[in-house]
Amino acid sequence: MSDLDALARRLEQFADARDLAQFHNPKNLALALAGEVGELLAEFQWLTPDQAASVMTEDVEAAARIWAELGDVTNYLVRLADVLGVDLIQAANAKIDANDKRYPADRYRGSARKAPGDH
Amino acid sequence: MSDLDALARRLEQFADARDLAQFHNPKNLALALAGEVGELLAEFQWLTPDQAASVMTEDVEAAARIWAELGDVTNYLVRLADVLGVDLIQAANAKIDANDKRYPADRYRGSARKAPGDH
Amino acid sequence: MSDLDALARRLEQFADARDLAQFHNPKNLALALAGEVGELLAEFQWLTPDQAASVMTEDVEAAARIWAELGDVTNYLVRLADVLGVDLIQAANAKIDANDKRYPADRYRGSARKAPGDH
Amino acid sequence: MSDLDALARRLEQFADARDLAQFHNPKNLALALAGEVGELLAEFQWLTPDQAASVMTEDVEAAARIWAELGDVTNYLVRLADVLGVDLIQAANAKIDANDKRYPADRYRGSARKAPGDH
Numbered sequence: 001m002s003d004l005d006a007l008a009r010r011l012e013q014f015a016d017a018r019d020l021a022q023f024h025n026p027k028n029l030a031l032a033l034a035g036e037v038g039e040l041l042a043e044f045q046w047l048t049p050d051q052a053a054s055v056m057t058e059d060v061e062a063a064a065r066i067w068a069e070l071g072d073v074t075n076y077l078v079r080l081a082d083v084l085g086v087d088l089i090q091a092a093n094a095k096i097d098a099n100d101k102r103y104p105a106d107r108y109r110g111s112a113r114k115a116p117g118d119h
Numbered sequence: 120m121s122d123l124d125a126l127a128r129r130l131e132q133f134a135d136a137r138d139l140a141q142f143h144n145p146k147n148l149a150l151a152l153a154g155e156v157g158e159l160l161a162e163f164q165w166l167t168p169d170q171a172a173s174v175m176t177e178d179v180e181a182a183a184r185i186w187a188e189l190g191d192v193t194n195y196l197v198r199l200a201d202v203l204g205v206d207l208i209q210a211a212n213a214k215i216d217a218n219d220k221r222y223p224a225d226r227y228r229g230s231a232r233k234a235p236g237d238h
Numbered sequence: 239m240s241d242l243d244a245l246a247r248r249l250e251q252f253a254d255a256r257d258l259a260q261f262h263n264p265k266n267l268a269l270a271l272a273g274e275v276g277e278l279l280a281e282f283q284w285l286t287p288d289q290a291a292s293v294m295t296e297d298v299e300a301a302a303r304i305w306a307e308l309g310d311v312t313n314y315l316v317r318l319a320d321v322l323g324v325d326l327i328q329a330a331n332a333k334i335d336a337n338d339k340r341y342p343a344d345r346y347r348g349s350a351r352k353a354p355g356d357h
Numbered sequence: 358m359s360d361l362d363a364l365a366r367r368l369e370q371f372a373d374a375r376d377l378a379q380f381h382n383p384k385n386l387a388l389a390l391a392g393e394v395g396e397l398l399a400e401f402q403w404l405t406p407d408q409a410a411s412v413m414t415e416d417v418e419a420a421a422r423i424w425a426e427l428g429d430v431t432n433y434l435v436r437l438a439d440v441l442g443v444d445l446i447q448a449a450n451a452k453i454d455a456n457d458k459r460y461p462a463d464r465y466r467g468s469a470r471k472a473p474g475d476h
Contacts, residue, residue: 038276157395329428
């Protein structure tokens with residue numbers, strides 16, 4: 001079993017043991033995911049790019065909070081995907097395949113601009 | 120190598136081939152993650168809980184968009200964690216361990232309320 | 239002076255008195271806005287539609303938190319718009335004008351679906 | 358009638374003319390607000406702080422998109438507050454009053470750090 005599958009099973013057991021299936025509708029889980037991402041954002045909001053790049057080694061308290069927020073985000077994402085029946089690794093690789101074609105390396109070197117018509 | 124590690128390496132190669140390291144600051148990646156989660160939310164905003172629960176089988180176009188958005192969210196989350204040096208599986212499991220203690224199954228059965236003092 | 243202009247001036251004075259202009263870059267303010275919206279979302283994540291509709295009268299503690307989060311969201315939105323030089327009332331009305339044409343009342347009655355080509 | 362009240366009435370008429378009240382539950386509107394904020398974030402994700410600060414004058418296409426996104430965000434925020442019965446100006450001013458006491462100007466000069474115990 002992959003790491004993500006093992007995590008999905010653990011999250012399912014956590015929910016089942018507390019009878020939370022009634023709350024774990026995909027809409028609610030997407031909301032919960034967004035709420036956790038909001039908390040993650042709050043850790044970066046006043047940092048300069050340089051401060052952000054070194055936060056994990058330079059600010060031990062912020063690092064611990066970011067680590068915990070990433071755990072929360074991962075858990076809600078994995079739980080949401082499990083409830084929807086989506087394989088995150090497949091979906092992620094399919095998106096890279098598509099972006100590889102959409103943004104050829106030789107034409108988008110050093111550019112973060114979107115492909116034409118994309119917004 | 121785990122699935123997530125393989126994905127992180129593929130995302131790094133994608134970024135390196137396009138010289139995107141300059142953009143892939145953790146702050147920017149957290150913003151990009153939040154933007155993709157916003158697009159995911161938009162798929163659920165007008166659905167009833169029942170419609171949300173059956174969207175992957177009942178609405179093939181929405182299902183394809185949700186699948187693609189979950190791929191985007193996964194990619195930015197994995198890339199962000201890689202740039203920060205965070206192991207998402209470890210962080211996620213540590214959070215479940217903490218929640219197991221904070222929300223004992225026998226006291227929080229059928230309840231989505233927060234532990235005292237938590238908001 | 240309109241209510242929003244008065245609020246924008248008060249927020250500017252708050253920032254100036256604390257020498258926060260260095261932090262109030264539009265990018266940082268957009269991040270802070272998103273973080274506050276994340277906290278607002280968290281208030282609704284486990285509620286049924288009916289519970290959400292009556293939360294302000296049925297749950298006095300949640301109502302106080304929602305009220306405060308709406309205050310935070312408004313402040314960051316007004317501050318962001320002020321820093322960018324955008325008149326929110328103009329921008330909002332222009333968007334309603336556009337949506338009035340895009341979604342004619344007689345064709346979109348009882349439908350929350352998007353106009354063709356819109357996603 | 359204030360500008361915001363006039364906007365709230367216009368949004369109500371828009372919704373009534375299309376029979377959208379069934380969709381305009383506070384939970385759905387909070388989700389829609391978050392989705393629009395996600396689109397706003399996407400405009401800033403790859404910009405440096407300097408680029409973000411000058412985007413409204415230096416990039417006319419991005420400026421038009423940001424202006425439109427701010428209109429969308431304002432509309433969903435005003436509609437959400439109207440459905441909840443919250444006066445945004447009151448809520449915003451109450452929050453500034455509270456922050457004035459929590460972050461005294463003489464102690465928080467040039468600092469974006471949080472008050473003790475606040476996260």
